[in-house]
Amino acid sequence: MKNKFNLLFSFLFIGFCFTVFFKGLNNPNTYTPKFDNKKKIPIFNVKEFGSNNYINSDKVFRGSNYYILNIWASWCAPCREEHPWLMELSKNQSIKLIGLNYRDDLNNAKKFVNKFGNPYSQNLIDDDGTLAIEFGAYGVPETFVINKDKMIIKKFVGPIDQKKLKEIKLIIR
């Protein structure tokens, strides 16, 4: 009876370990933060893209029901991938699409926008990446859906694709 119990216990223990490690192997290596509650956007004062003027968050997030903040850079390949979807999103009149140029060379960023089109109503410069950190981003591209109360209601890590675009449209309709 005792031997049977030991055997069953060992079998269950090995099964448990196998399941844990097998599940762990299937998990992606990169960390994707959980986004389960609304967060207020940070208060900031940054340089506007294409001018030397500084602008504060109150002026950026004003006059719209929804704001989409997209963090991008000319050196980031997935940003090129998502660009056509952002161009499509920019046709939507009920949102304000804001770009945050992340740790980029300004000339390259200008070339990028001239070449692929400018989907942004307003573009901001985050040359040292600290504003992206204040938003809770950890790379590019990353997109935030912000409501009129200046609360982040959804965060998309990685490039925008057709599925994510649909999701955004569902939120803002």
Next chain:
Amino acid sequence: MKLFKIFLIIFLFFGFNQLKSDEKNYDLKNKILKNIRCLICQGQSVYDSESDFATSIKLVVDKKIDESLSEEQIYEFLREKYGDWVIYDPKLNKNTYILWLLPLLLFSLGGAIIIKKTIFKN
């Protein structure tokens, strides 16, 4: 000459105080950075990493120290942005209690087995 000496002493005193304060901030910054996980790296702390994410975090931590935030306030700021995972030394809460209690439970269980076996043998 006497006045000059007094000024020199005052100047050196404040100079050394400033150096001491900078050193203190530098130590605090390193301590914090070693306890923050680089979220886009494989098993590296922000202190060890040169990635864009880590470089930006280093600047933010610097800024927060300059704003006189305490070590715990800086961790709280990062926790709010990135969750408990970003700190190597997580707080005890509903998401981490298994992490904290499991070793204690296993230790107690092992101890109980050893004691039981010893008493049984005797």
